[in-house]
Amino acid sequence: IETDDETFWMLYLDGNGNEQWRKHVKGESRKREERLSDIKLNRDGSIILAGTSAEELGKENWKIVKLGDKQVNDLIEKYDIKIYPNPVTDYAYVEIGFDFKEADGMLYDMGGRQLQNLKTKNRVTKINTQALVQGAYLITIKTNDNKTANAKLIKK
Incomplete structure (x- = not known):
């Protein structure tokens, strides 16, 4: 991890704790106040990230990023x-x-x-x-x- 790094890593682990895949999302502005607030794995296989970006604390702009990945479909937690x-x-x-x-x-x-x-x-x-x-x-x-x-x- 580098100074002012705003890369968010996502790991998907199976029930035994084995890594199935990893992804990362890089911010573009390299600000100091980058925060990931929420992440959601949708049933259609897409991933939604929500977070804030600010040049200084208290002056945040919200970001929402949607990632699609066909491979994720098989990894979504299914429920009966x-x-x-x-x-x-x-x-x-x-x-x-x-x-x-x-x-x-x-x-x-x-x-x-x-x-x-x-x-x-x-x-x-x-x-x-x-x-x-x-x-x-x-x-x-x-x-x-x-x-x-x-x-x-x-x-x-």
């Missing part, structure tokens, strides 16, 4: 099921991350008792959790073509 908000107070949304026609969703307590059964054709389904006591629960999804996914739901 996503629950939000989690922890939940009243209602949770269960988002299924793969294609299906119909799915059964089951809500279990940690003792293995089934508390709710939902049928859905939607990628996102709303679940009423108002009657649940505070604690951890398991949501299991099983589709018409036998794909399954599980996720933990936390009730506040």
